[in-house]
Amino acid sequence: MAPRLLGKVLAHRTAAGVLAGRIVEVEAYQGPHSDPPDPAAHAYRGPTPRNRVLFGPAGHAYVYSIYGRYFCMNISCEAEGRAGCILLRALEPLTGVKQMARNRGLAMGAAIDAKLGRLLTSGPSRLCQAMGITRAAHNGINLLDQASPLQVQDDGYTVGEVLVTPRIGIHEAVDRPLRFALRGNPCVSGAKSFR
DNA sequence: AGGCCGATCCTCT
DNA sequence: GAGGATCGGCCTA
Numbered sequence: 001m002a003p004r005l006l007g008k009v010l011a012h013r014t015a016a017g018v019l020a021g022r023i024v025e026v027e028a029y030q031g032p033h034s035d036p037p038d039p040a041a042h043a044y045r046g047p048t049p050r051n052r053v054l055f056g057p058a059g060h061a062y063v064y065s066i067y068g069r070y071f072c073m074n075i076s077c078e079a080e081g082r083a084g085c086i087l088l089r090a091l092e093p094l095t096g097v098k099q100m101a102r103n104r105g106l107a108m109g110a111a112i113d114a115k116l117g118r119l120l121t122s123g124p125s126r127l128c129q130a131m132g133i134t135r136a137a138h139n140g141i142n143l144l145d146q147a148s149p150l151q152v153q154d155d156g157y158t159v160g161e162v163l164v165t166p167r168i169g170i171h172e173a174v175d176r177p178l179r180f181a182l183r184g185n186p187c188v189s190g191a192k193s194f195r
Numbered sequence: 196a197g198g199c200c201g202a203t204c205c206t207c208t
Numbered sequence: 209g210a211g212g213a214t215c216g217g218c219c220t221a
Contacts, residue, residue, distance in 0.1 A: 027202070040202070050217060068214030070203055087202055125203050169202050 001077045002028040002086050002180045005152070007159040010091060012131050013149045016099050019131050021091030021121050022157065025181040025188045027167045029074070031055075031083030039172035043083035054083040059144040059152075063128070063135040070125035073133050075143060075152065089168070089179070091121040092187040093130070100130035122189040160184075165194060 011020040030038035031054070032046055042051045042064070053062040054076050062074040062085055074085040093100055100120050101107075121127040128134070133150065143152045163183040166175055168190065181188045181195065188195040 029202075042202080045218090048218070064202090065216065066201060067203055068201095068216070072202060074202085089202085123203070129204095167202070171201095 001084070002026045002178070003159075003162050005075065005086055006162060006180055006182055007157045009094065009153045009155050009157075010088065010131065011095070011151050011153055012133065014096075014099075014132055017096050019096035019100060020094045021100075021127065021131065022094055023088060023090075023152075024092050024185045025088075025090035025122075025179070027087040027089055027180070028178040029085050029087060031078060031085075033082050034084070038176075040167065040170040040174075041083075041085075043085070047083075051083070053140045054085050056080055056140075059142060061133075061138050061141045061143055061150060063133060063139040065135055066125065071128040071133060071135055072124040073128055073138070087124060088127060089124050090181070090187050090189045091127045091131070092185060093117055093120050103132055104130050118187055122187050124189075163188075163195070168194075 005023055005026050008023050009020055010023060011018060029041035031043045038044060043054045047055045050064060053060055057080050058077050060076045062076055063071055065071055074087050076085050078084040104120055106119060120130045138150050141150050142148050161183040163181045164177045165179045167179045
């Protein structure tokens, strides 16, 4: 599912207008049923009040808070009772760029060069901030329902070469090739060698 | 009831 | 490249 999500669009209808970005970097985290088990995953020890969305149906948002100040967003990917998911790590801004800059607290003029574009949505918590995604408002939301304010959409974009690397920022199962990104896309997080 | 720590980001050197 | 912010959630007792 992770590489298949690359190139899709995440769209959020807000009071300030539509915010949308293309998914350019993701990571896969596996449920407790996986073989081998995935100790880096939130679902590794089974369901808890925090991660219960992951054990529900596929296509729903799992939004959690981290370090007391940020959010990260995942998409549940398996049938009920299982808990695999995809973490969104970077977007390429498409719509509502000015509002994204405001959400990120960046003073941004009309010009959107590659460097500023990266600052908006290259990172799992940066993209939540730019898109206005919070646990209170969006955890558990159905991303595949046209009626949802937050959705994943397919605009027909054709994906090029996919870069596969280990996952970032974890301490367990550090070597598995479960991070996927559009190779060469400037909005992918991390150093140049990871793009 | 208490302690520990994180799928991060920003600032400063 | 290193260190601090900051708090909800999970584990242990």
